[in-house]
Amino acid sequence: MNQSEAFLDERVRMAAEAFQFLKSTTVAxxxxxxxxxxxxxxxxxxxxxxxxxxxxxxxxxxxxxxxxRTVGQWRxxxxxxxxxxxxxxxxxxxxxxxxxxxxxxxxxxxxxxxxFGASNFPFAFSTAGGDTASAIGAGCPVxxxxxxxxxxxxxxxxxxxxxVIKEIGWPEGVFSHILGNNIEGTDTKxxxxxxxxxxxxxxxxxxxxxxxxxxxxxxxQREEPIPVFAEMGSINPVFAFTHLLAxxxxxxxxxxxxxxTLGVGQFCTNPGVFVAVKGDGLxxxxxxxxxxxxxxxxxxxxxxxxxxxxxxNKTTLSSQVDVAIIAxxxxxxxxxxxxxxxxxxxxxxxxxNRVLSEEVFGPFAVVVEAENDAEVLAIARxxxxxxxxxxxxxxxxxxxxxxxxxxxxxxxxxxxxxxxxTGVEVVYAMQHGGPFPSCTDPRFTSVGPDSVKRFVRPLAxxxxxxxxxxxxxxxxxxxxxxxxxxxxxxxxxxx
Numbered sequence: 001m002n003q004s005e006a007f008l009d010e011r012v013r014m015a016a017e018a019f020q021f022l023k024s025t026t027v028a029x030x031x032x033x034x035x036x037x038x039x040x041x042x043x044x045x046x047x048x049x050x051x052x053x054x055x056x057x058x059x060x061x062x063x064x065x066x067x068x069r070t071v072g073q074w075r076x077x078x079x080x081x082x083x084x085x086x087x088x089x090x091x092x093x094x095x096x097x098x099x100x101x102x103x104x105x106x107x108x109x110x111x112x113x114x115x116f117g118a119s120n121f122p123f124a125f126s127t128a129g130g131d132t133a134s135a136i137g138a139g140c141p142v143x144x145x146x147x148x149x150x151x152x153x154x155x156x157x158x159x160x161x162x163x164v165i166k167e168i169g170w171p172e173g174v175f176s177h178i179l180g181n182n183i184e185g186t187d188t189k190x191x192x193x194x195x196x197x198x199x200x201x202x203x204x205x206x207x208x209x210x211x212x213x214x215x216x217x218x219x220x221q222r223e224e225p226i227p228v229f230a231e232m233g234s235i236n237p238v239f240a241f242t243h244l245l246a247x248x249x250x251x252x253x254x255x256x257x258x259x260x261t262l263g264v265g266q267f268c269t270n271p272g273v274f275v276a277v278k279g280d281g282l283x284x285x286x287x288x289x290x291x292x293x294x295x296x297x298x299x300x301x302x303x304x305x306x307x308x309x310x311x312x313n314k315t316t317l318s319s320q321v322d323v324a325i326i327a328x329x330x331x332x333x334x335x336x337x338x339x340x341x342x343x344x345x346x347x348x349x350x351x352x353n354r355v356l357s358e359e360v361f362g363p364f365a366v367v368v369e370a371e372n373d374a375e376v377l378a379i380a381r382x383x384x385x386x387x388x389x390x391x392x393x394x395x396x397x398x399x400x401x402x403x404x405x406x407x408x409x410x411x412x413x414x415x416x417x418x419x420x421x422t423g424v425e426v427v428y429a430m431q432h433g434g435p436f437p438s439c440t441d442p443r444f445t446s447v448g449p450d451s452v453k454r455f456v457r458p459l460a461x462x463x464x465x466x467x468x469x470x471x472x473x474x475x476x477x478x479x480x481x482x483x484x485x486x487x488x489x490x491x492x493x494x495x
Contacts, residue, residue, distance in 0.1 A: 001151075002180040008193060014173030015112035015141035016199045021171050022109060022139045026471050026479060027081050030137055033168060034078035040160040041128060042071045048156050052122045055150040057300035057336075062263065063123070070123040073426050074133050080428075080449035081137040084481025086456060087472040091485045091495065094463070102463050104473040107456035109139030110227075111201030114194045116215075117147035117154055118206035119302050120266045126150070127177060128157040130426075130451055131204035131229075136174070138455035140202070143176045145191050149303045151179050195219055195228070202455055205230040206268070206446065209359070209437055216440050229454045231446045233359045234387035234438040236421045237273040239376065239404065241397035244418075245281025252392055253288035256365075257296065257340075259420035264299045264338045265363030266306070269388050269421040272360060275347070275368045275379055286367060289342060290327035296340045298333035301362065307336050310362035314341060317360060322349045326367060338362045347375035351382060373401065380407040385435025385442065388414045388421035411435060413442060 022030070049063050058066075080086065087106045094102035113135040117126035124130065127144050135142045146154035158177030165174050180190055195203055195218045203219060205212050205228065212230030219228045240252065259271050276282045301307040318325060318341065326342045333339040340363035347370035350356050356366055370376045383389075389412040391398070391405065398405060398417075408415060413434030424432050424447050432447035433439040439446075444454045466475050476494040477483065485495050 002182050002184045003178060003190060004184045005193070008178070008183070008190065008197075011143055011173070011176040011178065012112060012194070012197050012199045014171070015143055015176060016173070018141040018171040018173030019109065019111050022141065022174065025139065027084055027087060027481075028479060030139060031078040031082035033164065033170070034074050034081070034133060034137060036164045036168065037128070037133075037161055038071045038074035038078070040164050041067070041074070041157070044156065044160060048153065051156060052150060052153040055153055056119075056122055056302050058122070058263070058302070066121060066123045069426065070128060073124065073130050074128075076426055077130070077133045077137050077449050077452060081452060084472060084479055085449075086138065086452045087481060088458070089472045089481060089483040091473060091483055093486055093495070103460055104464070104469065105458050105460040106470060106472040108459045110455055110457050111140060112199060113140045113142050113202045113204060113455055114191075114200050115142050115144045116191060116203070116205040116207065116211075117144060117150075119147050119149040119306065120263070120268070122147070122150040122153045123157070125206045126157070127154040128161060130447060131206070132161075132175075134451040135202075135204065135455045137452050140455045141174050143178060143194060143200070145194060146177055146179045148179075148181060154179070191215065192218055196222060198222070198224065201226055203228040203230070204446070204454070205232075207232065209233045212440060213437070227454070228440050229444060229446065230440040231268065231387070231433060232437055232439060233361070234268060234434065235272040235357060235359050236269050236386055236388045236390070237275055237383065238271050238390040238392055239380070239408070240274065240276040240282075240285070240392035241394070241401060242277060242279065242281060243394040243397045244392050245276060245279070245285060247394065249281045249284035250288040253285045254292055255420055257289055257292035259422045260342075260365050261293075261296050261340050261363040262422050264301050265340070266302055266361065267422050269424060270361075270363075271390065271421055272364065273357065273366050273368060275370065275376055277370045277372060277376060282369065286326055286344070289367070293327040293340050293342050294330040296329055296363070297331045298329055298337035298339040300334075300336050301338045304336060306361065307338060310338050310360065310364070313358070313360040314362065314364045317356060317358070317364070317366065318343050320345070320353055320355055322346060323356070323366075340364070342367060344369060347371065347379060351375070351378055357382075357384070373404070377404050377407065380404050380411065383411045385438045386412040387432065387434045387438045388412055388416060390416040390419070390421055392418055413438065413445070
């Protein structure tokens with residue numbers, strides 16, 4: 001289903017008008033809207049789960065959990081917005097004796113946001129996902145470009161949001177849902193057209209590097225460049241050290257295999273590279289990992305396109321010079337099923353062959369065998385930006401490898417001490433984003449309430465009468481939020 005240029009223009013125009021309305025809403029009103037959306041999604045029955053299962057092949061238990069996470073996201077973000085934390089209200093009172101002006105500042109929404117749904121999380125990172133929730137919480141209308149891999153699921157979610165808008169009487173342009181790939185009768189991509197539209201002020205994207213980078217380039221070539229918050233991909237390396245491997249190589253192998261194959265490897269935090277120095281511990285790890293991979297059954301991937309890319313990329317990496325297969329699933333795969341595989345190579349080969357450090361979206365990993373710690377340090381230095389890096393280590397290992405730890409800190413948005421990176425908690429302290437190319441702006445997260453920060457900008461008012469100030473900055477503090485007044489945090493109702 002493609003759309004006309006006139007239709008797209010109308011939806012963007014409606015969003016721009018709705019933005020003027022949202023400017024007049026308070027954080028409490030937007031939070032109430034978000035709670036209403038959470039209630040509506042929670043009330044969606046078996047049709048939503050069954051539709052998503054049919055379109056994505058994701059198992060019903062996984063989808064049930066993801067639906068609960070999505071509801072929780074809307075509620076958690078709503079509570080954060082209502083608290084006023086993202087208003088960041090700052091007040092510096094006038095001083096007639098020194099001639100100091102009255103200056104007050106708070107954050108406001110930046111305008112209409114285009115959100116691109118992700119394929120691997122049809123609820124939590126798609127139409128009614130975190131980008132949509134955080135943008136509306138910031139006071140920005142949202143235009144969702146629904147993902148072609150789950151159009152019916154996307155439509156059900158869109159209808160839930162639209163129903164809440166109608167029930168509370170907000171303008172229709174607060175939320176739009178657009179399906180299709182090209183503008184009717186042309187080769188122009190709908191996503192590209194929306195990103196370039198002069199009334200659009202930001203983009204939220206979760207997906208491939210090539211898709212995110214293309215949108216980023218379009219946004220920066222506009223007459224008025226706009227931010228693109230794209231989470232694009234990562235190999236999420238695991239660095240395992242000697243003492244840890246000596247103590248629990250077999251346990252680590254089981255943990256690694258489970259994380260690698262979880263959801264058929266279709267997570268942006270999938271640990272696709274494992275780095276360690278050669279020795280008995282690594283050999284034990286490889287043997288246990290091989291046993292786990294052989295016993296893991298293939299499973300249906302999200303769609304035929306993702307399956308085809310997985311098979312192509314797996315073959316490309318596996319056929320590189322000086323790459324050996326450690327293990328493949330011992331269970332035959334049907335068409336469309338991703339079959340787990342793990343290969344190994346030397347650190348020297350990994351360092352010189354950049355193909356080996358490219359992401360393979362699926363249950364595939366490269367075990368890198370280093371001759372010494374110097375090669376591990378060289379790998380850490382050569383790494384591109386990552387969403388996560390895991391340090392599999394004892395405290396003794398950490399003390400002995402501070403040089404590697406310091407380098408790793410520059411390369412990732414989230415660093416784990418043991419454990420595995422799959423599983424991204426929706427909490428304030430979560431950082432889901434990292435240095436380029438894992439995302440386009442490492443200062444922000446796309447998971448957790450702090451994701452709201454992406455869609456606001458500061459606006460200062462100098463010497464304005466109190467009656468004309470936004471609620472966040474009025475003397476009496478009608479919202480009851482915490483504010484910084486003359487450099488001190490103040491929670492009282494008035495100043």
